[in-house]
Amino acid sequence: MESKETQGSNLQKRAYYTLNGYFSEHEDDVVEIEMLPPQMKPDDGALILHEGRNLGIPKDVLVMAFLHARQLFFVGYRDIASTVSLNASGIVLLSDPEHLTAAHFRKRRLLHLSDTEAFEQLLNREHNFLNSVLTSPLHRQSKSPTLWYHRLWVSDLLLPFKLLETSRDQFLSFIRSELDAVFKAGGHHPKNYYAWQYARRLFVKVDAVYQKDEAHLWKSAYPAFLVTCALLVKSWCLKHTSDISGWMFLLFLLPRLQSVPRRRRIVGEVLEWAMKVQSEQESLWVFLRYALADTTLLQDERDPVLQQLLKYQKEQVDGKPSDRISMKATAWIETHVSPM
C-alpha cells in the first residue's frame, strides 16, 4: 500500500516523463502548447493530449511535472553537460518562465558546447524551444522578460550563422520570421512589452550589422525590407487598435524608413482609417499625436496630414466621444510640437 506521499511523487514523475518524452520527440519542431481547461481531461488515463505538433496539458499535470523537474534540475545543474538537467530546465521554464537560474543553465550549457560541430543545431533547437513557449497561446509565458531576453541572447549567437549566406534571402527571412513570432506573441498577450522590446533590440542589432563596412548580399534589399516590415506592423496595428505596444513599435520603425513621403503615406493611412471609422481608440490617437507632434518624423510632409486632421475636426459637430479624443490629440500636438 503506497503512502499518499509516494503516490504523489510517482504522479509527479509520470507527469514529468510523459511531458519530457513528448518534447524529446519534437526537439526539432516548433510545437503549439495549450493549457487544457479542467473539463477537458484526456481519456484512458493519458496525462496529456497530443496530435503531431499540437500539445494540450491540463494545468495540474504541468504543476506535477514542474515539481519533479525542479528537483531533478537542482540535483544535476552543476554538471554542465547533463541532458537530464537540460530537459528538466525546459519543463521548469515552461511552468515558471521567470526562473532565471534554469534559463542561465541553458546558456551555460550552450556556451560549453559552442566549439562542437553540433553547435548550430543546438542553437536551432533552443530557438525552437523558445518559439514553442513564446508563441503558443500561453498568457503568462508569451510575455516573459526572462524568456524574451534569452531569445535575444540565442539570436545573437545565431545571427553569424544566418549571415553565412547560401542565398540572398536567408538573413532577412530569419529577421522576418522573428517579427512574425512577435506578432504571434503579441496576439496572445496584448500590449506585450517584452516581445516588442525584443523586436526593437533585434532591429537595432540588424541596423548595426548593416552600418558596418562588410558587403553582404542582403544589404541592397534592406531598405525595402524595412518598408515591408513597417507596412506589416501598420496592418497588425489596424487589426489590434488598442495595442499600444504595436503602435509604439510602428513609431520606432518609421524614422528608419529613408523615404519621408513613405512615412507620410503610412501615418496618413492610419489617420484616414481613424476618420473613416470615427475611432475612439486611445492607443491609435496616442500614436497619431506623437507622429504629428514630432516634426523630425514627417518633416516637410507633416503639414498636409495635420491639415487633414484639423479639417476632420472642424467637420465634427455632434460632440461625440470620437470628436473629443481627436480634439484632445490635436490640443496635445499643438502644446507639444517640437522641435519648432
Place this chain on the structure above:
Amino acid sequence: MSLVSGPGRGAGMTEMPAEMRLFADKHVRYIQSLDTRKDELEYWLTEHLRLNGLYWGLTALYLLGHSDALSRSDIIDFVLSCLHDNGGFGAAPGHDAHMLYTVSGVQILATLDAFDELEKRIPGGRQKIGKYIADLQDPETGTFAGDEWGEQDTRFLYGALNALSLMGLLDLVNVDKAVEYIQSCVNFDGGYGTSPGAETHSGQVFTCVSALAIAGRLDLVEHDKLGAWLSERQLKNGGLNGRPEKQEDVCYSWWVLSSLATLKKLHWIDGEKLTSFILQCQDPELGGFADRPGDMVDVFHTVFAVTGLSLLKYPNLEEVDPV
C-alpha cells in the same frame, strides 16, 4: 515570506462596507501566514522571487506599523543564505545571483538596520555587495546589466543606485554616466522605457525618475509633459493603469503615484477616488490586496497598495519615501 499569492480574493464592488476601512490587522496576519504554506504548490512556483516576496511583505508590515510581526533573526538568516561569494544575492538558496534580488536583499538589511550583523558574519560584506553591483555598470553607456548574462534595463540602473545609496557606496559607480543614459531614454511623450527608444511604461518611468532623484538631477525631467502622461493613467473607476488602454492595477498606485509625488504633482490625479479604488482591492476576511477588486490577493499587490495609501496620507500608516 515564501508563498506569494492567494488564497483570498479582493472585496469587489458589491461587498463594500459603508465606510472605507483599511483592514490592517487582517493584512498583517495575511503576511505572517505566507511562510507557513510550504505544502502549497504556489510556494515552489514562486521560488524564483522568494527574496523579493520577503522584501514586499516586510515593507508592508513596517508601513502598517507592525515591524515586529516577523522574526528579525529568521529574516536575516534567510537573506544571508541567498548571498553568493561574489556579493550578489539570488532569489532563494541555490538560485543564481542577480541585481533584482540583490536590491531586495540590501533593502531588507537596510530596513532591519542589519548591516552590522552582515559585517559580523561576513567581514567586508557591504563592500562585496557594492562591488557586485558596481561591476554590472556598462562603462561605455552608463546603464546596468542584471547579471553576467548582460540584459540591460533601466530597472537595473535604478536598483543599483537605490541599493548603493542605501549602503553609502554611490561613489563606486559613475553616476553622471548613468544620468546621461537615462537622458538618452527620454521619449517624445516625456516618459521612459527600458532602453533608448523603448516604449514608455509606468514602471520604467518610476525607475528613471527615482534614479534621477537619487542623483539629484530631477531638473532633467520634462515635468509637465511627463506629469500629464502620468495623470492620463487614472481611469474612471479611480484606479491607475501602466500604459494607455491597459487595465487598472493596484500596483500602479505605487509606480505612477510615487513618480507624481517625486515630481510634486500628486494633485494631478484624484486622490480620493484612488484611495477608494485601492481599498476595494483588499480581502476584508483573509487580508491581502489583489490587483483589482475581486481577483486573488498576493504580497506584491499588498505592499504596493499600502505604499500607495501611505503616499495618499491614509491615516495610521508610516510615511513612505516615494523614491
